[in-house]
Amino acid sequence: MNKVMEENKGTNVGEMATIKKENIQAGEKQTEGNYVFDVQDLNLWYGQDQALYEVNMQVPEKQVTAIIGPSGCGKSTFLKTLNRMVEMVPIVKTSGDIKYRNQPIFGNKYAKEYLRTKVGMVFQKPNPFPKSVYDNVAYGPRIHGIKKKETLDQIVEESLKGAAIWDELKDRLHENAYGLSGGQQQRVCIARALAVEPDVILMDEPTSALDPISTAKVEELVQELKKKYSIIIVTHNMQQAARISDKTAFFLNGELIEFAKTDDLFQNPQDKRTEDYITGRFG
Numbered sequence: 001m002n003k004v005m006e007e008n009k010g011t012n013v014g015e016m017a018t019i020k021k022e023n024i025q026a027g028e029k030q031t032e033g034n035y036v037f038d039v040q041d042l043n044l045w046y047g048q049d050q051a052l053y054e055v056n057m058q059v060p061e062k063q064v065t066a067i068i069g070p071s072g073c074g075k076s077t078f079l080k081t082l083n084r085m086v087e088m089v090p091i092v093k094t095s096g097d098i099k100y101r102n103q104p105i106f107g108n109k110y111a112k113e114y115l116r117t118k119v120g121m122v123f124q125k126p127n128p129f130p131k132s133v134y135d136n137v138a139y140g141p142r143i144h145g146i147k148k149k150e151t152l153d154q155i156v157e158e159s160l161k162g163a164a165i166w167d168e169l170k171d172r173l174h175e176n177a178y179g180l181s182g183g184q185q186q187r188v189c190i191a192r193a194l195a196v197e198p199d200v201i202l203m204d205e206p207t208s209a210l211d212p213i214s215t216a217k218v219e220e221l222v223q224e225l226k227k228k229y230s231i232i233i234v235t236h237n238m239q240q241a242a243r244i245s246d247k248t249a250f251f252l253n254g255e256l257i258e259f260a261k262t263d264d265l266f267q268n269p270q271d272k273r274t275e276d277y278i279t280g281r282f283g
């Protein structure tokens with residue numbers, strides 16, 4: 001049992017989380033080839049407008065999966081479907097199935113809150129809360145009921161270390177996160193995601209607002225994080241996808257055109273549309 005759940009024992013949310021955790025562990029045993037997500041025939045509509053068409057994809061565990069494609073092709077929509085954030089838009093409808101750790105995410109198996117704890121998200125623009133670095137990182141664990149200072153101190157330190165920013169910030173924990181550089185803010189946001197012990201981290205163009213040095217730090221961090229977490233990253237930058245991902249998915253007009261090992265997709269694309277995109281003929 002992890003720290004978050006340990007301190008949660010006895011609360012309703014905690015009990016629920018513990019039960020679901022057992023479900024996942026049962027599911028994990030059955031998972032073949034260690035996939036975190038198995039997406040089957042996924043369609044998604046915003047009102048009358050269809051944004052995703054019959055997407056089928058198995059997202060590997062503890063690897064980096066990049067999602068590329070031209071603007072408006074459905075990359076962010078697909079990413080936000082995986083932790084059901086897309087449903088915050090009331091007109092969204094979906095069909096098909098997504099299994100996380102072998103259990104369907106639509107329906108009653110997982111509480112949405114629990115899914116979003118296990119499947120964390122980092123956004124394009126760093127979005128720290130207007131609070132201290134410490135309070136940003138401790139936010140999720142506190143919501144999960146952790147109150148003990150020593151436990152929180154430990155989580156904050158481990159999470160900032162995990163996000164490769166502890167050394168830079170260990171003497172600035174009580175400063176407002178708004179006073180940090182964009183790159184530091186983004187790594188604090190990554191630490192905030194790590195603090196609730198996720199399994200998967202979704203990243204929606206996490207470096208597009210960053211300078212090249214901060215981008216390099218986040219890219220390096222992603223390589224480190226994949227030892228413990230499964231990462232899915234939307235990027236406009238094909239060089240970035242080629243540098244940091246193990247597998248790449250190319251989307252076009254809401255369809256998943258090709259999904260392959262990154263080297264294969266870039267060196268030997270199977271679909272003419274993938275080839276046209278990666279060679280810069282459109283997009």
Ligand SMILES: Nc1ncnc2c1ncn2[C@@H]1O[C@H](COP(=O)(O)OP(=O)(O)OP(=O)(O)O)[C@@H](O)[C@H]1O
Binds near residue numbers: 051072075076077
């Ligand atoms: N909240 C929304 N309401 C209605 N339509 C939306 C909404 N969000 C996205 N869409 C539409 O869904 C389609 C896919 O958009 P999405 O943002 O997923 O694409 P994207 O590939 O991530 O684009 P970009 O690279 O520009 O961020 C687009 O046609 C877009 O207009």
